[in-house]
Amino acid sequence: MGPAPAGEQLRGATGEPEVMELALEGTGKEGKKASSRKRTLAQPPAKGLLQPVKLSRAELYKEPTNEELNCLRETEILFHSSLLRLQVEELLKEVRLSEKKKDRIDAFLREVNQRVVRVSSVSETELTDQAWLPAGVRVPLHQVPYAVKGCFRFLPPAQVTVVGSYLLGTCIRPDINVDVALTMPREILQDKDGLNQRYFRKRALYLAHLAHHLAQDPLFGSVCFSYTNGCHLKPSLLLRPRGKDERLVTVRLHPCPPPDFFRPCRLLPTKNNVRSAWYRGQSPAGDGSPEPPTPHYNTWIMQDTVLESHSQLLSTIVGSAQGMKDGRALLKVRLRQRELDKGQGGFTGFIVSRLGVFLVCTRKIHTTMSGYQVLRSVLQFLGEATRWGKARGPGLCQEPALADFHQAFSVVFLDSSGRLNLCADVTASTYHQVQHEARLSMMLLDSRADDGFQLLLMTPKPMIRAFDHVLHLRPLSRLQAACHRLKLWPELQDNGGDYVSAALGPLTTILEQGLGTRLNLLAHSRPPVPEVSWAGSRVPRDTKDIPFLQLDSGTLTLGLLLRPEGLTSVLELGPEADQPEAAKFRQFWGSRSELRRFQDGAIREAVVWEAASMSQKRLIPHQVVTHLLALHADIPETCVHYVGGPLDALIQGLKETSSTGEEALAVAVRCYDDLSRLLWGLEGLPLTVSAVQGAHPVLRYTEVFPPTPVHPASSFYEPLRERSSLLPRLDKPCPAYVEPMTVVCHLEGSGQWPQDAEAVQRVRAAFQLRLAELLTQQHGLQCRATATHTDVLKDGFVFRIRVAYQREPQILKEVQSPEGMISLRDTPASLCLERDTKQLPLLTSALHGLQQQHPAFSGVARLAKRWVRAQLLGEGFTDESLDLVAAALFLHPEPFTPPSSPQVGFLRFLFLVSTFDWKNNPLIVNLNNELTVEEQVEIRSGFLAARAQLPVMVIVTPQDRKNSVWTQDGPSAQILQQLVVLAAKALPMLEKQLMDPQGPGDIRTVFRPPLDIYDVLIRLSPRHIPRHRQAVDSPAASFCRGLLSQPGPSSLMPVLGYDPPQLYLTQLREAFGDLALFFYDQHGGEVIGVLWKPTSFQPQPFKASSTKGCMVMSRGGELVMVPNVEAILEDFAVLGEGLVQTVEARSERWTV
Amino acid sequence: MVARRRKRAARHPEDCIPSPLGYAAIPIKFSEKQQASHYLYVRAHDARQGTKSTWPQKRTLFVLNVPPYCTEESLSRLLSSCGLVQSVELQEKPDLAESPKESRSKFFHPKPVPGFQVAYVVFQKPSGVSAALALKGPLLVSTESHPVKSGIHKWISDYADSVPDPEALRVEVDTFMEAYDQKIAEEEAKAKEEEGVPDEEGWVKVTRRGRRPVLPRTEAASLRVLERERRKRTRKELLNFYAWQHRESKMEHLAQLRKKFEEDKQRIELLRAQRKFRPY
Known part of the structure; x- marks a missing residue:
């Protein structure tokens, strides 16, 4: 039996060897051991890893030269x-x-x-x-x-x-x-x-x-x-x-x-x-x-x-001014990254150069300035709306002519002769986009905290990633009809028949007016400039090759940057019916405009859109756009392809199709609020409740599939009357999965608590029991108390209340030295307790607050988690770490604006994950803006110094500045690397799908995991997968899970947290964790992927302490230990009896 | 896989299973149905000179590589053919001392999920050990007469066991707390008795309960004192007062800048290596 070259498998799984180099060496847990740390210090610095700089004292404090001081x-x-x-x-x-x-x-x-x-x-x-x-x-x-x-x-x-x-x-x-x-x-x-x-x-x-x-x-x-x-x-x-x-x-x-x-x-x-x-x-x-x-x-x-x-x-x-040259080069790079300089009517490098000249003439820029200063001044000028509002002309032009120019063009920038408008082809929306970008860039440069350079000049901003919603108009020949409908004949004559340019301006104006408060910015793609090759066969006279006609087959793409405040309303309020503007309003909205009477007695024209849920409200712009385009430009709905919510389907609940779960989460949160009020008012507890804090993903709106109220059908279960609970039955399919929502309950301070860890546990257990008793007595709730928590059934939701004692972590930390000095040392138990009762509630409330500010946060975080789990990597990452990465997209959106739709947020999540340099940077998530710039700098330098002791992925929050608690136990370097590779693959694929005007095709493609990298596949029987219906490819039929749609007579505690695949995985990891890695999608996955660890297949000399699952065999006259693979494969089936369908060993992947 | 099995069969006839020095190998399977088997590696337990072991010499069998589905009861049943078994103890790792026998509360210390374990089997007579060493397998963990639960069966019964009995819990908590209170009360009484009484050398122990409160002996408290001292000292110091101080602080600033510059250079080097400066 030979070792599996699993090293190669991993490499095969992670792509090119160059990427593999990025995997961390010398960091992670091994680094904690003193011996290995010594070794890493002795070695030359690991490749690609920043080391703290060590300069000798003589070097640091030598006399400065004049040159150095100047520099x-x-x-x-x-x-x-x-x-x-x-x-x-x-x-x-x-x-x-x-x-x-x-x-x-x-x-x-x-x-x-x-x-x-x-x-x-x-x-x-x-x-x-x-x-x-x-x-x-x-x-x-x-x-x-x-x-x-x-x-x-x-x-x-x-x-x-x-x-x-x-x-x-x-x-x-x-x-x-x-x-x-x-x-x-x-x-x-x-x-x-x-x-x-x-x-x-x-x-x-x-x-x-x-x-x-x-x-x-x-x-x-x-x-x-x-x-x-x-x-x-x-x-x-x-x-x-x-x-x-x-x-x-x-x-x-x-x-x-x-x-x-x-x-x-x-x-x-x-x-x-x-x-x-x-x-x-x-x-x-x-x-x-x-x-x-x-x-x-x-x-x-x-x-x-x-x-x-x-x-x-x-x-x-x-x-000859070098600074000007540099500045213009920088500006060109920036425009290029933002796709602003290309295509018809682009904001070209030439315009930028002229702008520079203009600023020199008006003494905004001096020729001795550095490139960076030129960049700043130009951006500053572009961003200032009032001064460069619609027009700009160097001093030479005569005033009356300027008015003519404004009449004729939407953006005016005259040259020194005063007769030529340099921005003649630039449309108003392009100009607004340029301005918007300039303002964002200025904000970024002023913030000083982040790596402005990288974000400003090196991060590309393709349309699909920059705009919340995108829509394609296709085929473009429809615009010809639109021109006639809009009566644009003079414009056509002016443009030599180019109907795209002619129609673009009026169309964007109509859409901007119609979207009103929902819209922040509307941008359009600039038709690309074709290159017609000089081959005799392809004649340029073919309509195909003329720029605008070539787009007959092409598309016009519009990007919408939405304003989240405007998205919540379904109403478009018009003028009062007797006002003269009413007619205009009616004409603009056509048949959608209705007379309505409002609560304040006013009778007004108004447009009401149909939208019940948050996700539908987000898609109101779709309704607006199709309605207006059909009404004013004669473009039927079939020609408008709106990309706003194709990804919503992945976070939609089992039965509903109209909502993406924000409402269901809100119901659960309301129920939690009720419960906390009950707890506050509870009478008869020895100590009163001082605080109730949520500590579960549901309570921060980031649970992928929100819980639904459970009403168990009693016939489906084995009742356990004396403990008023239900048990799963052998002859039935696995019952529905109910996860209790954790709530931490703090009690008022008291000196009566014992000062011994074991005794504190007992007293807490007594509180749990008492809590259950009182809730049952006073409020008639079904409760079940254990030593560590009390489960409460309220309105179909199950909450798990944990009583916390503030000083308990401290008691666990106390160590007495031989001299009798009591000092505090972190122990695994104390850290775990601190995390669960202190940091988790804080994080939960902070993210709950974030959701109130950014309504799209929930969708983004859930999509991101859904994707990571669908790639079978969910168990490598804690729930909180992924939530924090999603939060970073909202708190540090540069160079974008905070996402307003789950789709764009998810794309940026993929971008962030695939490009972030986890090795050399901590991801700082500045919740509530608590960290100052200086503190962030300090965190970064502290990070460099302590890199070897920190986990692979470091996420810093104001509450957790040093330890990165949510990533302490994973992911490992390999898992993170795998995620990075998968994200880098998924991002272009998904963007291509979304930008495809023919329709995105199968949007679930990027959510399906690659299975060919695993050595063994364990296929599970759907009968015992309680969350089978949540799978990415939702099965057409699944098993009944013993739920009633209405509250039934039984009020027994439902089966809690019973998920056979998870129990199975725990057993597998415990038994074979040294030999293999196990991957599974907790949302209805039907397959467990097993990857042998490369090291475990090396023949080892016999050792009594590590015989787990191995067998001894003689090889070359020596007795060595190798894993007993055949028996292990059969163990997979034995341990999961009833759940496992087949164990598929892909022996071709490992050498025998 | 098939090829491998054939090869091995050719090399090792069934009756000769390779085993490390001093150990005997006993094949063990979950049930009849399984093809391949795991191997228990067994040895008579003998502690080296000078080490303390609580397991009885000669009568104890040390078993390695016990599969996760094998419980203490089934192991005892499997080995009972060799002689009467007195006790079976399953452990995570080999450990010379017998684990403390005190019953751990099932409410506060739930049983961990088992992996591969080691076992110490104590027979009533030494002959049991030698019989076990000669045992030829394969042993079957689960038979028709003594089925062992696994998979769905096991999980459902585990779930049923995990539903707690509040009364039992209450009783346990009460008994524990009673004992605890008693212990505390005794300690307090003892402390009170010794309060102010000098020991044989004439020292008096100062406690928290003395007439005048004293600083608790904790690290945090001592750090607090040190910090206060330090702050007092810095308040008295003059900053940038003398010319040399001024010069030094300037130099310090320059050194900081230099250090930062070096760091930046390193960062740039790294970015260049990663080709992070190509805007295309």
């Missing part, structure tokens, strides 16, 4: 802390372009330049005659309407200039883009080219011809089209080098008109440059109605004319 002073003045400074420097090093690469890029650019100016010319043809283009080459433009007057000929560019961030040295990795402006020769253009898209047609033809020539050149690895900022009228050509440099750089060619070709006054936002007659194909309207202005169209032309001058301006003002 320290600079850090103090320019940065937040030295850590931040180092971090920022590291980050910049990472994203900055190295000199070597720069040289390679420069060489490539020279090549490009040479090739571009050598492209052959083409003789003049009509614009509509595109036959001269070689076969397979199409114009990258949606040419509707096709007929345009004018001529085109190709001539090599008059000038090729590099513009933008590469020139300024602020482009950041990973994707480096070099913008190159190609000035088209004046001969190509004609007068009035600005009119009716003629300029854009020529521009596109110019690129098409260029692309055709460059595509044949072996220098380029790929030649493809993209669209500048997603604007579908402005294609640009992307060139990438061939070979190993392909990923290095992308050169973007932007054709632009010769300087001064367009007269700026013709391109002001009030002017029209797309004639309705041409665009709609109608004869000019005779009634003389003015043509609608085309501000966006004008801006797009204007943008081309200023490419060079802007580049020059930027380099003259901020060219």
